[in-house]
Amino acid sequence: MKFVIVSKGDERSNKIKATMKQYLLEFGLEYDDEKPELCISVGGDGTFLEAFHRYVHCLKSTAFIGVHTGHLGFYADWTPNEVEKLIIEIAKTPFQIVEYPLLEVIIRPQSGEKEERFLALNESMIKTSEGSVVFDVEIKGEHFETFRGDGLCISTPSGSTAYNKALGGGIIHPSIEAIQLTEMASINNRVFRTIGSPLILPSHHTCLLKPMVEKSFLISIDHFTANFNNVKSIQCRVAKERVRFARFRPFPFWHRVRESFVSDDKHGG
Ligand code: NAP
Ligand code: MN
Numbered sequence: 001m002k003f004v005i006v007s008k009g010d011e012r013s014n015k016i017k018a019t020m021k022q023y024l025l026e027f028g029l030e031y032d033d034e035k036p037e038l039c040i041s042v043g044g045d046g047t048f049l050e051a052f053h054r055y056v057h058c059l060k061s062t063a064f065i066g067v068h069t070g071h072l073g074f075y076a077d078w079t080p081n082e083v084e085k086l087i088i089e090i091a092k093t094p095f096q097i098v099e100y101p102l103l104e105v106i107i108r109p110q111s112g113e114k115e116e117r118f119l120a121l122n123e124s125m126i127k128t129s130e131g132s133v134v135f136d137v138e139i140k141g142e143h144f145e146t147f148r149g150d151g152l153c154i155s156t157p158s159g160s161t162a163y164n165k166a167l168g169g170g171i172i173h174p175s176i177e178a179i180q181l182t183e184m185a186s187i188n189n190r191v192f193r194t195i196g197s198p199l200i201l202p203s204h205h206t207c208l209l210k211p212m213v214e215k216s217f218l219i220s221i222d223h224f225t226a227n228f229n230n231v232k233s234i235q236c237r238v239a240k241e242r243v244r245f246a247r248f249r250p251f252p253f254w255h256r257v258r259e260s261f262v263s264d265d266k267h268g269g
Pocket of ligand 2 (some may be wrong): 045046047165
């Protein structure tokens with residue numbers, strides 16, 4: 001099997017990467033950073049996001065797994081103490097695959113230029129560098145609201161514990177094929193009105209944002225942010241692609257949620 005290891009780059013992560021690489025090579029696996037079947041990230045959830053985007057063009061053939069060198073991560077859920085166990089599991093067992101939904105974002109320019117398509121593992125955020133964003137929000141081809149405010153966050157179920165949670169969005173189990181729209185400081189008064197609650201859209205509903213005045217936006221896809229000018233529309237929906245995780249043991253989503261946000265005391269309390 002072909003594998004690759006993406007390290008956060010700090011000394012501890014690099015050391016774990018070196019150990020894992022050496023042992024897996026000794027077990028007869030092949031190191032391949034072009035088209036790996038298994039991509040191991042060593043770092044945090046941020047490192048996992050980076051690894052995901054590095055191999056986003058070959059999601060069908062690449063499975064991901066994360067070792068965390070900081071606190072427990074949502075994507076990086078193996079501890080450095082378990083690395084030996086993980087190496088043996090990778091070398092010996094065919095692994096199970098668990099798939100999570102992704103967000104597709106298509107940014108269409110006013111004219112001329114080609115549209116751009118992105119996949120997000122956590123979320124996309126649409127903001128502006130100055131003042132408020134103003135756009136019409138269409139859901140499934142129909143006008144829903146005119147949004148004015150700091151911006152909108154559109155997240156995947158596995159991204160629902162990231163920025164979305166800080167905005168008051170709900171936590172969605174990743175077995176649910178959906179995207180969630182959360183508002184960032186919407187302006188609500190007698191003139192402007194938005195729904196005010198997070199919206200959860202099923203996989204067959206598309207959300208289209210159409211700029212009203214200013215056509216230039218700061219759009220983030222996970223940890224990257226870029227400025228887009230002359231935007232005609234931003235289309236968001238559940239992607240047809242999915243991210244594949246290599247699973248060697250169960251670690252249910254709600255356990256990760258509890259251990260990250262409520263208590264890491266496994267015995268309750
Ligand atoms: P970062 O500033 O290091 O990320 C902020 C925190 O979010 C880190 O603790 C990161 O974990 C954690 N995180 C990332 N994905 C998560 C997920 N799916 N569920 C729960 N926590 C998650 O930046 P980064 O490492 O490049 O990650 C980018 C992501 O951070 C963005 O996609 C955004 O969702 C999130 N973020 C959240 C806030 C906020 O909650 N206010 C602010 C900025 C960014 P690690 O430390 O393990 O990397
Ligand atoms: Mn980080």
